[in-house]
Amino acid sequence: MRLSRYFLPTLKETPSEAQIVSHRLMLRAGLIRQEAAGIYAWLPLGLRVLKRIEQIVREEQERAGAVEILMPTIQLADLWRESGRYDAYGPEMLRIVDRHKRDMLYGPTAEEVVTDIFRGFVKSYRDLPLNLFNIQWKFRDEQRPRFGVMRGREFLMKDAYSFDVDEVGARKSYNRMFVAYLNTFSRLGLKAVPMRADTGPIGGDLSHEFIILADTGESQVFCDRRLVDMPAPGPDVDWNDLQSIVDQRTALYAATDEMHEADRFDAEVGEGDRLTARGIEVGHIFYFGTKYSKPMKAIVAGPDGKDVPVHMGSYGVGVSRLIGAIIEASHDDAGIIWPEAVAPFDVGIINLRPNDEAVSAACEDAWAKLKAAGKTVLYDDRDDRPGGKFATADLIGLPWQLIIGPKGVADGVVELKRRATGERETLPLDAALQKLTA
Amino acid sequence: MRLSRYFLPTLKETPSEAQIVSHRLMLRAGLIRQEAAGIYAWLPLGLRVLKRIEQIVREEQERAGAVEILMPTIQLADLWRESGRYDAYGPEMLRIVDRHKRDMLYGPTAEEVVTDIFRGFVKSYRDLPLNLFNIQWKFRDEQRPRFGVMRGREFLMKDAYSFDVDEVGARKSYNRMFVAYLNTFSRLGLKAVPMRADTGPIGGDLSHEFIILADTGESQVFCDRRLVDMPAPGPDVDWNDLQSIVDQRTALYAATDEMHEADRFDAEVGEGDRLTARGIEVGHIFYFGTKYSKPMKAIVAGPDGKDVPVHMGSYGVGVSRLIGAIIEASHDDAGIIWPEAVAPFDVGIINLRPNDEAVSAACEDAWAKLKAAGKTVLYDDRDDRPGGKFATADLIGLPWQLIIGPKGVADGVVELKRRATGERETLPLDAALQKLTA
Known part of the structure; x- marks a missing residue:
């Protein structure tokens, strides 16, 4: 590309509204332009990085056996009433009324829509396991959007959803995403540590956040230092038996603030290995069993002919936020230092x-x-x-x-x-x- | 891809709600699933076609010198108040109020946003011509969504916007998109005829629709038969002088219903060449001068140092609608017949x-x-x-x-x-x- 015919509007001055370095550099290097609070246009250079990250995320999802679909941004409120989350979600959900006075919303996530797609077609355990993923814009109406794309309102998310006939299968699906995430972040040039995490509005009883360490991280994290440099498993693993890889990581202490237990941290981690740091969440995976399938009647015939609600998990990567995270991890006084895999x-x-x-x-x-x-x-x-x-x-x-x-x-x-x-x-x-x- | 591990939910029965063949086949072949009136999820096979079409559209835009950006789906109402279109647009605009009671909307098009980006950075004629394009989801709250993705509410559109210092330059930019469109539709296996068209809510005084002929087309069209089989110019044209290519086509009569003049049609087209048919709009290009740049103050310093509002055009391709159009043009009783360039x-x-x-x-x-x-x-x-x-x-x-x-x-x-x-x-x-x- 010839720069004289390109559109690269760099800024000489540091924008005063930007509080963290990635936000400042994204504005100065002409990657994004703010269009409203927490809403950005992606300028040519930023869009190229976004697409490269998206493609790496996609390839690692497909390698783990997930199949890509694309769900709409606008969803029916009625689906969220079925799951019980419409009233529960709070003001972060952007609620919309269409011209026919129907309640709609801009999807902050898509458990309900994907469960609706699933129940519309899949009737037998023979069609499982199934993992459907989707890279689509989401909207969360944050009270105070800030830090640029790190906490925007309109953001690009990869969200995958697994369907299994029972918990044993569901945990295998969970492990596949766990390993896919380790490989994804490694390809992006990041050292991401899986940490036990709170399940929040998604729900469920098993959940890990993937956290990269950075001084500007939004949350306090606690982990065994040895996790930080543990190499990613790579693509040539036995995708049907990943338990040992997952165990190797989950055996070591790592927890976000909400899940942190100081006694355990002290007891389980040697003093020299105790790491307390700030972290940026770049991925979050959940196993939540039948939380959505039961109320929404996503049911299949099991091997014995009896109907069972499917066991589900969901798996998110903040694709647009990753650009901010990568810059936080890789820059100097003069500007951005792109890892080769995502350079524009x-x-x-x-x-x-x-x-x-x-x-x-x-x-x-x-x-x-x-x-x-x-x-x-x-x-x-x-x-x-x-x-x-x-x-x-x-x-x-x-x-x-x-x-x-x-x-x-x-x-x-x-x-x-x-x-x-x-x-x-x-x-x-x-x-x-x-x-x-x- | 191994079908046993894929997600291809075909239907045996013809869905009763689908009135036209492309809609029926898209549902039956497992390309899409309706999530709400005029809102579809793209299933794996449909998404693959969508991405291939998107990529062909992108390549031809880039060949014509346009540079890709990505604008957000949610826009500020205030921008549309500046152009005067906020009140004019009517109930097709999906209007949204955020948690801070700010008026927002889901973009049905992006003239205002792109003009805002332009005026934020470009100050001199030396940075022109500039053409920025964007492939993003749009929303138009149709009174009666129907025909599947052909007249949906949430749809994928490629929209490009050109900026020039004067009308002479703007007409050159218009011609580049005119030729890019001929090549794009030809690569997609379609015979698209450019026709003089009404400018509608975009405005302006020069406009062409690109129409493919199909019995199920939404509008009546009138043209010289010789236009239908005129070959596309191809990539190896002189991109700096396209007037003769454009003239060759615009010299022959072709008009949509709103612009049709029966007297001229009879006078200018020999009886054997008069073609009256149904057509599907797959692209629409506009030159509208300073309609947006004047009220929004998108002004550059001209060669003589004086400030002038830029001359603009906009250029749309209905990417998701193209799938329906291709199927209308290419199917038989047994199902879809994909052109090789877009086959999943x-x-x-x-x-x-x-x-x-x-x-x-x-x-x-x-x-x-x-x-x-x-x-x-x-x-x-x-x-x-x-x-x-x-x-x-x-x-x-x-x-x-x-x-x-x-x-x-x-x-x-x-x-x-x-x-x-x-x-x-x-x-x-x-x-x-x-x-x-x-």
């Missing part, structure tokens, strides 16, 4: 003198070669001073900067800078390309 | 005897080879009778069916059926694979 472009080419034909030709040549090697490129061809271009490149945080100017072109070299380390190297273009496409 | 899977493998090890091994082998060749496969491995499998395969309309049974495996052959023609051929597996991957 792989490489930024900086043309130091766009009016110089030889320099521009070298830039175009490098761009064409990177493109041919499957790399995405943002080419800064603007008629602007080098200092401004360097600042923009650091601010938007692409993993690599390829800097091409008249002196280098005369000497047959370019400069290659790695954003994460600040390391710079002067070398022939071909050698730089080899490094970038290795 | 390229090939369906039908295992005639899943309990036979040799047959299953041949199916798995074929699947692996197709996958290696980059083809997507839906493998019907269900323990079901051949008749039911054939009916499902025809109903869901994948372009190719690869039928593998015990007799064929013994003889070293498979059967290959082309859905569009019904043509069947018995041949060795390798020859079939060669045909499918040619």
